[in-house]
Amino acid sequence: MFKINEDYLKLPGSYLFSNIAKKVAAFQEQNPKKQIIRLGIGDVTQPLAPAIIESLHRSVDEMGHAETFHGYAPDLGYEFLRSVMAKEDYQSRGCEIRADEIFISDGAKCDSGNIQEIFAKNNRIAVCDPVYPVYVDTNVMAGRTGIYDPDSQTWSDVIYMPCTEENGFAPSLPDQVPDIIYLCFPNNPTGATISREALQEWVDYANRNGSVIIYDAAYEAYISEEGVPHTIYECQGARTCAIELRSFSKNAGFTGVRLGATVIPKELKCGDTTLHSLWARRHGTKYNGAPYIVQRAGEAVYSPEGKEQLKKQVAYYMNNASVIETGLREAGYQVSGGVNAPYIWLKTPQGMTSWEFFDFLLEKANVVGTPGSGFGPSGEGYFRLTAFGSYENTVEAIKRIRQA
Amino acid sequence: MFKINEDYLKLPGSYLFSNIAKKVAAFQEQNPKKQIIRLGIGDVTQPLAPAIIESLHRSVDEMGHAETFHGYAPDLGYEFLRSVMAKEDYQSRGCEIRADEIFISDGAKCDSGNIQEIFAKNNRIAVCDPVYPVYVDTNVMAGRTGIYDPDSQTWSDVIYMPCTEENGFAPSLPDQVPDIIYLCFPNNPTGATISREALQEWVDYANRNGSVIIYDAAYEAYISEEGVPHTIYECQGARTCAIELRSFSKNAGFTGVRLGATVIPKELKCGDTTLHSLWARRHGTKYNGAPYIVQRAGEAVYSPEGKEQLKKQVAYYMNNASVIETGLREAGYQVSGGVNAPYIWLKTPQGMTSWEFFDFLLEKANVVGTPGSGFGPSGEGYFRLTAFGSYENTVEAIKRIRQA
Structure with a gap:
């Protein structure tokens, strides 16, 4: 049975x-x-913005002719999209991220839910409290969170990092060392941000302790103030400890279009194994790429x-x-x-x-x-x-x- | 660390x-x-066929106006697509499948890779040999397959069902009872089919033994002969033992468009828990729906x-x-x-x-x-x-x- x-x-x-x-x-x-x-x-x-609508119409037309039809997408996503993201989101900010370190997906919800799969079951996660529920729930489904206490509404094996009025809704470094740290800034749900200096402390902490940071940058486009990092790779040393999740849902209104990306620098390793190779294996085995027309729409997000x-x-x-x-x-x-x-x-x-x-x-x-x-x-x-x-x-x- | x-x-x-x-x-x-x-x-x-191209253009235009813009899709997929599939793929063949038993996804590869997640780790899987590699590889990644023997190229905890010239490339009922049986007909890679009577034997076997069948119907549109089942729900009793995977990749050329569906009848249970509720939970937690325009393209597949x-x-x-x-x-x-x-x-x-x-x-x-x-x-x-x-x-x- x-x-x-x-x-x-x-x-x-x-x-x-x-x-x-x-x-x-x-x-x-x-x-x-x-x-x-x-x-x-x-x-x-x-x-959707006119430039995106135009791009969609154009690529739909391509799909209607044998000479310009596109079947299965490349595993990591189309080069045209990965390149423009590497350039515009990272290299233009002085961050060393290459196109082949970016994995295109159908959205940050899927990526933030699936990324835990490449880690061992007995890793300990840390999350901000309050937090976007997907981080915790997907770890529950993987058997990684211990026992639930309905009174405190917490899981025995999760490290909670309270974000309250007292600490300006920015978490403090935890007492117990987590293996995997979920951070999201600008934050959902609190709308709080983190300064570059404060984020650098997290990167240093992760590198010192062998933790990995999963950094959700879905709301990056809404940053209006100086000194607020647009990506964790603005911090020194992030390439050896941080994965970043990107979304097109909020900066370009793609909630019903579905496009996202995960960045894994090739220096991020456990022993000799790069997390990049594990995520590539997952992508290749369980995923078949975002639609061509949607990846073209994503490209249009970066057009003038x-x-x-x-x-x-x-x-x-x-x-x-x-x-x-x-x-x-x-x-x-x-x-x-x-x-x-x-x-x-x-x-x-x-x-x-x-x-x-x-x-x-x-x-x-x-x-x-x-x-x-x-x-x-x-x-x-x-x-x-x-x-x-x-x-x-x-x-x-x-x-x-x-x-x- | x-x-x-x-x-x-x-x-x-x-x-x-x-x-x-x-x-x-x-x-x-x-x-x-x-x-x-x-x-x-x-x-x-x-x-892509002209009817699909037209549908894509139309829905792209909808996304360009606030009154007709579509954000997050409903968890299971849009009613318009689920309904037409229930009607055309099932009810028209006399199979009792309802719209709310169909989960829309971005393709059968994802679904066939992800479906194993709702089962316990110690379930034993059976696969045809030869087989589409995704079924086995995703179970390997979940730790369900034991030890690999490079000489025989087999896993210790997988039941292999040889499909050879001798049995007309149709598997025989296995000696050991598997918990999860993967079947794909018309078959990839052999192109073989199964008769309705032979498939009925599998359904009876699964119901008798408490096994679940994951039936991959990706190539259904290519059936040209009578007596070859288009869906496992043509068999009596399939509602209590079978999950079916559907794809738009091969019947409509959607390999680069990405659309699929998983059917889970509500009678399919382990104790009191329906597999439908587990898959709904997975969909709701880790997935955010196929793009609106792609679901409209799927609808056009069923237009005259x-x-x-x-x-x-x-x-x-x-x-x-x-x-x-x-x-x-x-x-x-x-x-x-x-x-x-x-x-x-x-x-x-x-x-x-x-x-x-x-x-x-x-x-x-x-x-x-x-x-x-x-x-x-x-x-x-x-x-x-x-x-x-x-x-x-x-x-x-x-x-x-x-x-x-």
């Missing part, structure tokens, strides 16, 4: 965003006339027109962020994030729990956000709003929250 | 198609003027125009198959496959090994095929040619092979 992967059953039953969806559906059913505004899930709303258009798109969302941040601050809320990230992290008023505040906002303002506790125990008492709505909805939502 | 997944290191060093590529590159370098014809890898060459155009495309490749099959048979080769599948499986002449015949064909005919031994020990002494080239190249290749 076949047996199932019992580790899957350890996952707490319901998923944050399904819970939210259920609550919202129930409210809407009882209040069919209320116009609900959703600033919860991190999905974009602006259409694409860059110009996407700068405006990011500015549009960041204007929303500013509307939220300023509006809530003026209304007396304690707010962070929203300056180098499309997420605003606010402290719930009057000691409400995150879910109490969720219900309050839904009922009184008909606005949906995300309860901070859904991202981890240290998220309790916080709430996430995203800047990915339309301007009109964002303004209206803040007006309603202020009146609530 | 972090540690790597040691199971990855157990994989024999080089991958079949990389070896072929290296040999071909070396030959071409020494013989720059020779025109090499590739009938090795299973990649298509015909352009799409069906008509793709019927011709399949006929084009099957005409190639017939050219190869007939030409080689006339030349005295012992040939099988090519009738319900785009693969021709031929016995190497004069007791040559598969690789000897590879070198012979490359040097004497400048034709590239795939050595049967690359698919498993029982593939030794065989050779695979594919029908996915252009008609002109196929005719020329057979002419050259006959002259060699």
